[in-house]
Structures are given as C-alpha cells and as structure tokens.
Amino acid sequence: MAKRTAGFISKGIGSITALAEFLREFDDVTRIRPFSPPPSAVIGWGLKPTSRQARRYAQRHHLPYVALEDGFLRSLGLGVAGYQPHSMIVDYSGIYYDASRPSDLEQWLSANEFSTEEVLRAEHCMALLRRYRLSKYNHAPDRPLAVNDATVLVVDQTAGDASIEYGNASAASFSDMLDQALARHPHGKILVKIHPDVIAGKKRGHLTSALHHPRCQVLSEDINPWALFDQVDDVYVVTSQLGFEALMAGKRVHCFGLPFYAGWGLTQDRLHCPRRQRSRTLAEVFAAAYLRYCRYVNPYTRQPSTLEETIHLIADQKRQQERLRGTWLACGFSSWKRRFIGDFLGPAAHVRYQKALPQHAVDSQRLLVWSSRIDDAFKTRHRELLPHIWRMEDGFIRSVGLGVDLTQPLSLVVDRSGIYYDPSQPSELETLLNESAFSDDLLARAAELRQRLVALKLSKYNVPGASDVVLPDNQTIILVPGQVESDASIATGSPDISTNSALLKVVREAEPNAFIIYKAHPDVMSGARVGKLDTDAKRLYDLDASHIDITALLERVDAVHTMSSLTGFEALLRHRRVTTYGLPFYAGWGLTHDAMHCPRRNRTLTLDALVAGTLLLYPSYVDPASGQLCNAETVVSLLERAKLQQSSAQKPHLTWKQRLYRCYRNLLIGSH
CATH class of the missing domain: 3.40.50 (Rossmann fold)
Structure with missing residues (x-):
C-alpha cells in the first residue's frame, strides 16, 4: 500500500x-x-x-x-x-x-460472499464466546440472578448514546419498546435492564418508568449479559450490542432501532433499512463484524493478534477475576510482596494487609498466606483458621531473574485446598488434573505453548548461563538438578530422599555407567539458600554444570532424575525421560517413572493435558507494566522480550537493592 x-x-x-x-x-x-x-x-x-x-x-x-x-x-x-x-x-x-x-x-x-472456511471459523468463535460467556466488556460478575418467572428482557441505554440517534431511534423508541413487550407478553414478568449509573442519578436513561410497573422487575446491578440470557427467551433492544450477543445465545431478538445486525432476517425489526435487502445467517454477520471488520492486538505485548487469541486472553482474565473476586485479608507479607499481590488477585478483589493472622475466623473471610509459612507448627497453632486459608506461591513461568533477588514475578498460584508441591493433601492443581475435561482448543493451546517454551528456551527463572557444554557420545547422560534443601517442597514432597547429596548417591547406584551432570539450584549458587553438596557427593557426578543454562542442558541429556524439582516438568516438555524420588505435581500421571505413589492420582494424562492444567488453568498471570491480569501466552511473549533485552546487555547485573538484599539473606543463613 x-x-x-x-x-x-x-x-x-x-x-x-x-x-x-x-x-x-x-x-x-x-x-x-x-x-x-x-x-x-x-x-x-x-x-x-x-x-x-x-x-x-x-x-x-x-x-x-x-x-x-x-x-x-x-x-x-x-x-x-x-x-x-x-x-x-x-x-x-x-x-x-x-x-x-x-x-x-x-x-x-x-x-460480498463468505467462504466455507470463514463461516466455519465464525461458528467456532461464536462457540468459544458462548462457552466463556464473553461480552464487549467483561468486568461484571457472572452469577445466577434472583429473578422470578421473567422470560422477557428489555434493555435500556443511557441518554446520549450515539448509536440511538444514528440508529434512527429516539427516546420515544424506548417507551414504544417497553409497551410492545408488555403487550406481546401479557402474562409474563418483564425483566428491564437499566444502567447502574441511571439508578444512581449519574446518567439519564429511558426506562425508569418501569420501576413503578407491577409486571416489570428492574435490574440495575452490573451483571454479565449471559446471566441475563440464562433467564429469558425474548430480548428487546433499540440499538444495543447486547442484542447481537443475545442472537449468539439463541434468543429471539426484537429491534426498535437499526443496529448493524438488524435488517438481515435474524431479528424482529420495528424499522426498515431499504439498503439491507439480503438475508444473512448469523455466522455470516458474525464473520463480517468480528472477523473482517475488527482488528485485534494484544495490549500487553503490543503485537497483532487474532480473534481466537483475543477470546482466550480475555476468557483467561475473566476466569481468574471471577475465581478470586471478593474480600481478602493478606497476612504476614513483606512490603515488597505487597506491591504486587493485589494485582494477582485481580480487579474484583479487595485486599487488606496485616502482619499477623486474626485470632478467630469469620465465615466469609478468606485469609491469604505465603505457602512456605504453613508448616506443621503453623497448622497446630492456627488449626481453627485452616479452612479459611488460601496459599500463595510462585508460578511455573516466573520471571527473568530470581525471587531471592527481588525480581517481581509474572505468575503466582493461589490455592484454596493445599499447594502444588505438597502431596500430603490435595491441591487445586491435583484436582484440576484429576477431574478436568480438557477441550480440544485448550489442548491445542497447551501444545502450542509447550512448543513455544522449548523453542524460546524458557524456564522458570530464565537466569543467564553458558550454553556450550561438551558431553560424551557413547553414554547415557543424566541430569540431576539440585534443589534448595530447606524448601517446603522437599520437606513435604520428598521425605525419603531429602538432600542433594542423597539424591546423587541413589542416582549413581541406579545408573553406575551413566554420565551424570549435576546442576546446583540458582538460589544456592547465589549464596542465598541452603543446598551445597557434602565432600563425598562430589565424587558421584561427572560434570558440574551449575553455570550452564538449564535449557541448554535439557536439550542434550537423555534423562532427568530429581527429588521434586520443576526441572523434571521442563524435561517432560522436551520429551525427556524423568525419574522422580519424591512426589512432585507432575508425577503419578503416567508420564514419569516414580519411586513413590499417590493413590489420589488415578488418571493417566497426556503431556498436553498436564501442560493445560499446570500452565494455562492453575496459575494467575500479571503484566507487570499495567498490573493487569493476562495469560500464559502473553507472559511468554513478555519473557521472550525480556530475555532479548538481557542478552543484548553487555553484562547482566543486580541493582543495588538486589545486592543489599542478597547480602542480608546470606548473613541470616550463615548465622543459623
């Protein structure tokens, strides 16, 4: 052009x-x-x-x-x-x-005509919008209505809406619409949706007379339109877009103005537009409006998008928002974590912070605690509060940089049942993996995400490291990832093998002829966490690859042996053999060789089903620039950009705050 x-x-x-x-x-x-x-x-x-x-x-x-x-x-x-x-x-x-x-x-x-492929794509996208119950805006609660016997919905619009005047309508159109709805449905109750600001006196509407009509039930609260469609068979609009969404929901729609979807044989029209002479299917109107007419961009990555990707992003945002909607009391969080915790709980959450847990629980109260604080002593001390406690922990695609260096996370998990690394009780992730019906489009997203993570060489922390490593050609190569031995994931998830030295010993006994690579955990390398090997253990491996990028190692090894490290999950993404000596979240689903058994995990999963539950459904994701919820695919794009910026820098460095905090942590650990 x-x-x-x-x-x-x-x-x-x-x-x-x-x-x-x-x-x-x-x-x-x-x-x-x-x-x-x-x-x-x-x-x-x-x-x-x-x-x-x-x-x-x-x-x-x-x-x-x-x-x-x-x-x-x-x-x-x-x-x-x-x-x-x-x-x-x-x-x-x-x-x-x-x-x-x-x-x-x-x-x-x-x-214009529409190809078969375009119509099929339109039908698929409409099915996704129905499944995820999406509208133009998606902040309103999606919950059942307390409505009795209303089968007709009449939709008001605020005065001054440009679509009213330009849609050949006026204030009189709304009065006519309400009168017609009452006349055509003489025995039914009429549900009238009025904008909340009209009731509050901030804006003017057209249907406030319905407040005093005995057969009208006025609804002014902000509510997801699909919750309205659940109640009714007929929808009356002047020019509102809600009428087109009602068509997608399979409702009879009556138009008293000329919105874009009127005049094509899909609606009962009060007015006539002589230019609109053809009958069109719903899929054709949708294809024209949503596929041809609209352009899509991911506002967090600023990259072009598709309708399907936009649906998945907003659906993920809405799901996270609705799950965490409500009032929270966050207890014991540092001032650093308080900077971003509210973002991960979403825009519909109201968070209050205090240092200690309350003495007694309130039935409706949800308490938020960082998961590593919840040990046996905590459970004994706060037994009464346990049913009200939700646990928070880092997600699986976290950041470029370590949490101990105060690098803000892009993903966290918030779990009401337990926490993913503790197999002593069910977690929400375990329940998801046991019970979810993974749709074809969700599995397709999981496969694409998995392939993208591997291609971009992304891991949890994305700490830079060397990529060149010389390995033998004639031996089985096994990677043994070190862990932070004081981590709760080992205390709860690997009771038999609980130190890096013990892990190396059991691996060497099981694989005496293998070439064993040991990679220390980044937090241990930084000096901030406990997990160094004893002297004897250093004789049990063939190569110390602590300074090698984890993704470079996973590309070259044949297998990974681990207590409960996330590296085992990252190895599965690359189709490597994985042996677990504890019970990490990815064990027990038929994808790993496991030394321990969890009787609750009684389902065989595909790799993409494991990825869908673990990366797409379980965590909360946040764009750090806006503080808004996003999704896994968006975070991967943000990490890709951050890694490119990191690699273009001459030398990665810590900020003065990170250096000071690292010294503080190291001194504390050294004093114990």
Missing part, C-alpha cells in the same frame, strides 16, 4: 504507539495539528463529538475521513478503568452504528 500520513484526534485510548498497532497500513500516525506534510486521510473517533474537528478538516480539504471505534470484544474492564482495547474498528466508509449511510460492514453484508 502506498505510503500515507494519518491525522488523528485522540479519544483517550492510550498512546499513539498503541494505536499504531491497529493502523498498520499507515506508515505514520500524527495528531491533527500541525500537519507536515498534509495527510491523505484524516482519522477520528467515529461520529463522537471528539471527532468533529477531524471530520471538518477532512471535509474542508476534500480528504477521506477514516472512523475508529472500539471493537465488539474490547477488554476485560472499562476504558475509564485503564483497560486498553484488544480490538478496534477501522471504517473507510462510515461507522457500523450509523444507519443513515453504508459502512464497510454493511457493504460486505450487502455485496
């Missing part, structure tokens, strides 16, 4: 850099003042008042006006709450909510 300069009047969607990701055919995106050189197109925000200057400029200079709008699947939360858009519309003809003239969307539906 020829080089073009775009003039733009911004509308608070974030940086021009972020906007440029949606406008890739424009080589330069500038603000409307000054123009140098003159633009060949002017860009503004739809037909909103903020775009008047851009539209006038375009008209005065006989330039095309390109309209931008949020896409139909925008984000987890609202723009005013700081959520950047995942999707955006770029329309060269009009805009979808303006029925007075054709938009790009209307022209495609009027004149």
